[in-house]
Amino acid sequence: MKNQKNGAAAPRLSLLSVALSAALSSGAWAQQVPQLPDVNIQADRPERSGNWMDEAQIARRRAYTSDSARLLEDSPGVSLYTAGGVSSLPVINGLADDRLRIKVDGMDLIASCPNHMNSPLSYVDPTQVESVQVYPGVTPVSLGGDSIGGSVVVKSKGPEFAAPGQGLLQKGEVGTSYRSNGNAKTYNLGATIANESMSLSYKASSAESGNYKAADDFKTYTHIGPATSASQNYGSTLPKDEVGSTAYKSRNQLLSLAFKGDRDLVEGSFGYQDIPYELYPNQRMDMLGNTAKRFNLRYEGKKDWGKLEARAYHETVDHHMDFGADKVLYYGSITGNNQVVYPVNGMPMNTTGKTDGVSAKAEVDLSATQLARFGLDWQQYRLNDWWPPAPDCGVGNCWGGMAPYTFLNINNGQRDRQAIFGEVDSRWSDAWFSQLGLRMEQVKTNTGNVVGYHDSAAVRAVDPASTTNRYSGSSVGTTTQFNALDKKRSDTNIDWTALSRYTPDDQKSFEFGLAQKTRSPNLYERYAWSTNTMAMEMVNWVGDGNGYVGNPNLKPEVAHTLSVTGDWHSANRESQLMVTPFYTHVHDYIDAQRRPTSGTDQNATRTTGFVKLQYVNQEARLYGMNLAGRMPLGANELGKWSVKGLLNYTNGKNLDTGDNLYNVMPLNARASLVHRTDGWENAAELVAVAAKNDTSATRNEIKTPGYSLFNLRSSYTQKQLRVDFGVENVFNKMYYQPLGGAYVAQGYTMSLNQENGGMPNGTSVWGTNVPGMGRSFYVGMNYKF
Numbered sequence: 174m175k176n177q178k179n180g181a182a183a184p185r186l187s188l189l190s191v192a193l194s195a196a197l198s199s200g201a202w203a204q205q206v207p208q209l210p211d212v213n214i215q216a217d218r219p220e221r222s223g224n225w226m227d228e229a230q231i232a233r234r235r236a237y238t239s240d241s242a243r244l245l246e247d248s249p250g251v252s253l254y255t256a257g258g259v260s261s262l263p264v265i266n267g268l269a270d271d272r273l274r275i276k277v278d279g280m281d282l283i284a285s286c287p288n289h290m291n292s293p294l295s296y297v298d299p300t301q302v303e304s305v306q307v308y309p310g311v312t313p314v315s316l317g318g319d320s321i322g323g324s325v326v327v328k329s330k331g332p333e334f335a336a337p338g339q340g341l342l343q344k345g346e347v348g349t350s351y352r353s354n355g356n357a358k359t360y361n362l363g364a365t366i367a368n369e370s371m372s373l374s375y376k377a378s379s380a381e382s383g384n385y386k387a388a389d390d391f392k393t394y395t396h397i398g399p400a401t402s403a404s405q406n407y408g409s410t411l412p413k414d415e416v417g418s419t420a421y422k423s424r425n426q427l428l429s430l431a432f433k434g435d436r437d438l439v440e441g442s443f444g445y446q447d448i449p450y451e452l453y454p455n456q457r458m459d460m461l462g463n464t465a466k467r468f469n470l471r472y473e474g475k476k477d478w479g480k481l482e483a484r485a486y487h488e489t490v491d492h493h494m495d496f497g498a499d500k501v502l503y504y505g506s507i508t509g510n511n512q513v514v515y516p517v518n519g520m521p522m523n524t525t526g527k528t529d530g531v532s533a534k535a536e537v538d539l540s541a542t543q544l545a546r547f548g549l550d551w552q553q554y555r556l557n558d559w560w561p562p563a564p565d566c567g568v569g570n571c572w573g574g575m576a577p578y579t580f581l582n583i584n585n586g587q588r589d590r591q592a593i594f595g596e597v598d599s600r601w602s603d604a605w606f607s608q609l610g611l612r613m614e615q616v617k618t619n620t621g622n623v624v625g626y627h628d629s630a631a632v633r634a635v636d637p638a639s640t641t642n643r644y645s646g647s648s649v650g651t652t653t654q655f656n657a658l659d660k661k662r663s664d665t666n667i668d669w670t671a672l673s674r675y676t677p678d679d680q681k682s683f684e685f686g687l688a689q690k691t692r693s694p695n696l697y698e699r700y701a702w703s704t705n706t707m708a709m710e711m712v713n714w715v716g717d718g719n720g721y722v723g724n725p726n727l728k729p730e731v732a733h734t735l736s737v738t739g740d741w742h743s744a745n746r747e748s749q750l751m752v753t754p755f756y757t758h759v760h761d762y763i764d765a766q767r768r769p770t771s772g773t774d775q776n777a778t779r780t781t782g783f784v785k786l787q788y789v790n791q792e793a794r795l796y797g798m799n800l801a802g803r804m805p806l807g808a809n810e811l812g813k814w815s816v817k818g819l820l821n822y823t824n825g826k827n828l829d830t831g832d833n834l835y836n837v838m839p840l841n842a843r844a845s846l847v848h849r850t851d852g853w854e855n856a857a858e859l860v861a862v863a864a865k866n867d868t869s870a871t872r873n874e875i876k877t878p879g880y881s882l883f884n885l886r887s888s889y890t891q892k893q894l895r896v897d898f899g900v901e902n903v904f905n906k907m908y909y910q911p912l913g914g915a916y917v918a919q920g921y922t923m924s925l926n927q928e929n930g931g932m933p934n935g936t937s938v939w940g941t942n943v944p945g946m947g948r949s950f951y952v953g954m955n956y957k958f
C-alpha cells in the first residue's frame with residue numbers, strides 16, 4: 174500500500190498500554206508492524222472514482238460492529254436497511270440489495286432466502302475485511318453487471334510472502350471486543366506462515382449477541398403471545414424496551430494458500446460460515462441455521478502486454494428458518510384421520526443455493542496513456558426453497574393449513590448469467606481523463622413445477638374434502654396456472670458507461686458520468702407463486718411486513734444515471750469538499766402493486782395494516798445530492814484537530830403512481846470532530862436524520878420522526894497493539910431507524926395480518942418501526958505478532 178508514510182508515532186507509553194502489553198506479549202515486540210495513516214485515499218488513484226476505505230479505517234469500526242455493511246456507513250450516499258444483527262443491506266443513492274453489485278473477494282454472491290437473510294456482505298466478518306470500495310452511481314462496467322445502482326467491492330486480506338532473504342515469515346493476530354448493549358462478544362484470530370513463494374493463512378472469527386435494548390419503552394406488552402398459555406415460546410417475556418429478535422451468533426473461517434512466481438500469483442481459499450441463529454425483528458421468521466461453503470481460486474499475472482486476472486468460485490448455502498426464541502412456536506393442533514393429535518410446532522422453511530462462477534479480465538496497455546480492459550463473467554445459480562409440512566402427519570392422514578405436503582416455493586430455480594465487457598481508460602492530457610465501457614449480458618431464468626401444502630391431484634384423489642379446505646381454493650388455482658406456464662425467460666441486457674474527469678490543477682477536479690445499467694429480476698420476483706396470505710408474507714426482503722407474490726412477466730429494470738462530482742481540495746487533501754448531485758431514471762423499475770381485495774381484507778384500499786402485493790414493472794426516478802467534506806482545524810499542545818462531515822439527500826418517486834419509493838433514507842448528516850496525538854485518535858460524532866414523511870402508500874410504510882445521535886470513539890495504536898473504545902448513542906436517545914422496517918419480532922408473527930386486532934396481547938402490532946439501539950459502551954482490542 175503506497176500510503177504508509179507516517180511511521181509509528183514516538184512511543185509514549187500510557188499506563189494502559191504498559192499493562193496491556195505486559196499481559197499480551199511474551200517478550201520483546203517481534204517486529205514493527207507498519208501502521209496505516211488515516212487518510213481517505215480516494216484521491217491519488219485517478220482510475221478510482223469511488224470512496225475507498227483502507228484497513229485502518231475499517232479497524233476502528235470492528236470494535237463496534239459485526240455487521241460488514243456498517244463499514245460503508247460513512248461513505249457518501251450510503252444508508253442501510255437494517256435486518257438481522259450481521260446482515261444489513263446497503264443502499265446507495267436510494268437503490269438497495271440486488272440493485273447493487275456487491276463483490277466479496279471477486280465473487281458475485283446471491284442471497285438464498287425469500288427474506289435475503291444471507292445477503293452477500295453477511296458472508297464476511299468485519300475482522301476479515303481489508304479494504305472496501307464504494308462506487309456510487311456510475312460504475313465501471315468491469316465492476317458492474319446485473320445491477321442498476323452502485324457497486325461495492327470488498328476484499329479480505331491478500332496473501333503475504335516473506336521478503337527476499339527474510340527466511341520464514343510467521344505472523345498472527347488475535348482480537349476481541351465487547352459491546353454492552355446486547356452483551357455482544359467477538360473473537361478473532363489469524364495466522365500466516367510464508368516463505369518467498371508460498372503463503373498459508375488462516376482466519377477465524379465469531380460474533381455473538383443477545384437482543385439489544387432501545388433507549389426507552391416502545392411497546393406496551395411484555396409476554397410473547399398470551400400471558401398464560403401453552404403457546405408461549407419458551408415461557409419468556411421481553412421487557413418493553415427490549416427489541417425482540419435481534420440476537421445472533423455467527424462464526425466465520427477462511428483458509429488460504431497462495432503461490433507466487435516472478436510475475437504470477439495463484440491463490441486458493443476455502444471459506445466456511447456457520448450461523449447457528451440470527452433473529453430478525455422485521456421478519457416473521459428467523460434464521461435458525463445457515464451454512465455456507467465457498468471455494469475461490471484466483472490467478473493474477475503480469476504479462477508483457479499488461480495484466481491478466483482469472484477466477485473460479487463455487488459456493489453452497491444451506492439455510493433454515495423457523496420461529497426463534499421471541500416468536501410463538503405453537504399454532505394449535507390438528508387431529509388426524511387416525512385420531513392422533515398433532516401439535517403444529519413451528520413452520521420449517523429450507524433453502525439451498527449453489528453458485529458456480531468463472532470470470533476473467535485482461536488489462537492491456539494500449540499506449541502510455543490508454544488502458545483497455547476486456548473480460549467475461551459466467552455464473553450458474555441454483556435455488557431450492559421448500560417448506561416441509563407442519564405438522565408432519567403423513568399424506569392423507571391430516572389436513573392442516575400447512576400439511577400434509579411439502580410446499581415448494583421455488584423448485585429447482587435457475588438463474589444463469591453470461592457477460593462480456595470492454596472498457597477503455599484514456600488520459601488525454603494532464604487535465605482530462607475518460608472511461609468508456611460496454612457490457613453485454615445474458616440472464617436466463619427458469620424454474621420447475623410447484624406444489625402447495627395440500628394441493629396436488631394425488632392428494633385430492635386421496636381426500637376429496639381437501640377442496641373445502643380454507644387454503645385450497647386459491648392455491649389450487651395458482652399452482653395449476655403456474656405449472657401450466659412456460660417459465661423459461663431470457664434477457665439480453667446492455668450496459669454502457671461514459672465517464673470523464675477534468676482536473677485543471679491539483680486543487681480541484683470535476684467528474685461527469687452517464688450510464689445505462691440493467692438488472693434482471695431475481696428468482697423470487699419472477700417465480701414466487703402463491704397468493705395465499707401466509708405464503709406471501711414469507712416472501713419479503715424489505716422488512717415491511719407485507720406479503721409479496723412474484724410475476725413471471727417481469728422484465729429487467731433499466732436505469733439511466735447522470736452523476737456529476739465536484740471535488741475541491743488542498744493539494745495534500747487534508748481539506749476537501751465533494752459535491753455529487755445525481756439523477757436516475759429507471760425504466761421498468763420493479764415496484765409492487767396491491768393485490769385485489771378478497772373477502773373482507775380491504776387489501777386494495779387499506780391505509781393501515783399489512784397488505785398483499787405483487788411485483789410489477791413501473792417507471793421510477795431518483796435524484797439527490799451527496800456532500801462530503803473535511804478540514805483541519807490546526808494543532809495545539811493537545812494534538813491535531815480536524816472536522817469531517819457528510820450530508821446525503823435522496824428523493825425517489827414512482828412515476829406511474831406518484832407514490833414515493835419504499836425505504837428511501839430521509840435527509841441525513843454526519844459530522845465528526847477528530848483529535849489525534851501520539852497513537853491516539855479520538856472522535857466525537859454527530860448523526861442527524863430528518864423525519865421520514867415521504868413514505869410509500871402502496872406498502873403502508875410507517876413514518877419515523879427525526880433524531881440526532883451522539884457517539885464518542887477513541888482508539889490507541891502502539892506498535893502491535895490496537896485498542897478501541899467508545900460509547901454509541903451517548904445520551905441514550907430513543908429513535909426509530911427510518912430503514913429499519915416494521916417491528917414483527919414478537920408473538921404470533923405468522924398470522925399477524927392486516928390490523929391483527931384479533932391477535933393475543935404479546936404479539937407485535939402493525940404501526941411500530943424497529944427502534945434503534947440505546948446507549949452502548951464498547952471496547953475492542955487487537956494484537957499483532
Ligand SMILES: [Cu+2]
Nearest residue numbers: 286288290494
Ligand atoms: Cu431466510
